[in-house]
Each structure stands twice: as structure tokens, then as C-alpha cells.
Amino acid sequence: MNFLRIFSLTRHDLAIDLGTVNTLIHVRDRGIVLNEPSVIATETINGVRTVRAVGDEARLMLGKTPESIQAMRPLRDGVIADIEVAERMIKHFITKALGGNRMSISNRIVVGVPSGATAVERRAIRDATSNAGASEVLLVDEPMAAAIGAGLPVTEPIGAMVVDIGGGTTEVAVLSLQGIAYSGSVRVGGDKLDEAIISHIRRRHNLMVGEISAERVKMAIGRATMPDGVGETMAVKGRDLVNGRPSEVRVTEAEIAEALREPVGHIVKAVMHALEQTPPELAADMIDEGITLTGGGSLLGRLDEALADATGLPVKIADDPLVCVAKGAGRTIDDPVYAGVLATA
Secondary structure (H helix, E strand, O other): OOOOOOOOOOOOEEEEEEOOOEEEEEEOOOEEEEEEEOOEEEEEEOOEEEEEEEOHHHHOOOOOOOOOEEEEOOEEOOEEOOHHHHHHHHHHHHHHHOOOOOOOOOOEEEEEEOOOOOHHHHHHHHHHHHHOOOOEEEEEEHHHHHHHHOOOOOOOOOOEEEEEEOOOOEEEEEEEOOEEEEEEEEOOOHHHHHHHHHHHHHHHHOEEOOHHHHHHHHHHHOEOOOOOOOOOEEEEEEEEOOOOOEEEEEEEHHHHHHHOHHHHHHHHHHHHHHHHHOOHHHHHHHHHHOEEEEOHHHHOEOHHHHHHHHHOOOEEEOOOHHHHHHHHHHHHHHOHHHHHHOEOO
């Protein structure tokens, strides 16, 4: 299906959700045209490093590359860890989003950034995007973009809380009148949930599993609350740490819930702290508005129930939570009413 109609002499305004796990790109008037893993594989031959694969193809190489090839995520905890590699990845994604068209000199790009990102981290994101071909780079806080993408009334004098759980960070924000009344960020997200599962299986079953296997377990039987009994079970394959051979074990829903107890607790604690810091009038609005969850981490089983039990407030998961940040960032370039939420690095 052809999502793009590219005109080489026109301006291309884009919005990018540069996530730790996935990168999404929204093109003005066309919507989201790219959604791929934030993974790049490079090959080093005679000291020269070249790009071997990016996105979906590179993700398949994670943990399976020979010595000359390195598959990596250039972002960690929602910010750029390797600016050179991130720049190459962004450039590839932009070119792909534009159907291979070379960027014009008037491209404006809006990029979502964690609200807790430092000035140095924001500058790194701006520089990498600018070097990838943008003539102007504007930043939008990810919780604001997520709230806009989720359809929350951020332009009205109504308090709305959004909890955006990404791969590297969880962003908690209270929004009103296109501003952020409170924001907090904890570096706990989908990656930390995966790491907790890997650590548990290693300790309990003496089995080493990779990130992709842990993610499958999380998606299949991961829960934020304990089930009745052991719950569902599933088989997991990995390397036996005792004899070094490939092996398979079965893990239960109950033990995975126990493994996730600590990172889920950090998310709940961040939400509770946000509520404690919220001005009284905005807090009163949340009795009716409740809490909206966005991001891939919001799909963890029964996380909405865990937060509802802890806060006593209604908690809902946004429609299509994985694309809320990209959709919201895109609306800031499509609709002038949201121009006030944008900022330079």
C-alpha cells in the first residue's frame, strides 16, 4: 500500500517519536508512515564502519551477529547513547518515510523527548536530527505529545493526567491549558520489565534467555498483579547455565508477576508521587477525568487495575497506545492550535 505522494519541490514537515524500542514517523497530512524498531546493525571491515541493516531487519540480528557485525540500540532510557549511530538510523528512517526522496532544505521536524531529559540530552537529540537533514528541529515533551495523541483536553482548563510507559522511561504528567503543571520521569519501562524477567529466569531456572525471548514472555503472560494460583504457563528456550547446552523450561504467570513486582512498583510510586504534587483544583478534575495510560508498557496485563487499586481513580488505556506520542507530535505540525507546546532545544 502506498502511503506517500512525494513532491520533490515541496516542504516536508515530519514528527518523530524517537523511542528506545521503536521509532515512528508522522508526515504532515499523511499520518504515521513508519513504525520500526530503533535498532541498527553496523559492520566494521578494515577499521571502516558501514551500516548493514536498520529497523526490522536489524532487530532480527540482535544477539545473533558475527564478530564483525554489531546490532545495537543507539538510544537508552529514551535518550541518545551513541549520537553517530543514532544520526545514521534517523537519516535512514527519514529517507524511508519519504519514499526514498531526498529531503528538501526546508524540512521542519518535531521530535518527542522525555520530560526529564537534560539540556545536554535534548541538544544531542536536536543535533542528531539536524545532521540527518532537518533545517529546523523543534522538541515536544513526550507526555504532552502522548496526551494530545490520546485525545485529552490539553488546551482546556481541565486537569488531565497521562502516564506514558515507553521502552526506557515512564513519563507521568499533569496537563492543563497547553502546559505541564507537573511532570516526573523514572527510568523504568519495557526494557526494565524485560530485564526483570531475564534475571528471574536465570536465578530460578539457571537458564539464560535473550531480550526477545523475555519480551515474548512479558507479552504472553506478564501481569502487574498476582493471579489466582499459578495462572498460565509457557515454554521458554535458552542456554542452560549449568551444562551450557540449549534447554527449555516452563514459567508460570505467578512467577513472572512476582519478577515484575519491583519495576511495576516503581511505576505505581511515580504516579502516586505525581498525585501528591498536583495542585488541588487540578487534582479535583481527576476524580472524573482519571488517568490515561499510553505507550507500549501500558499493555502489560492488569497494569490499569494495579494503578486503579493504588490511586482510587479511574484508569483507562488510550486507543492504540503505541502510537500516541507520534500521533500527538504529528498534530502539533498539522494543527496550529498546538503550536504553543513546541520548543527549541
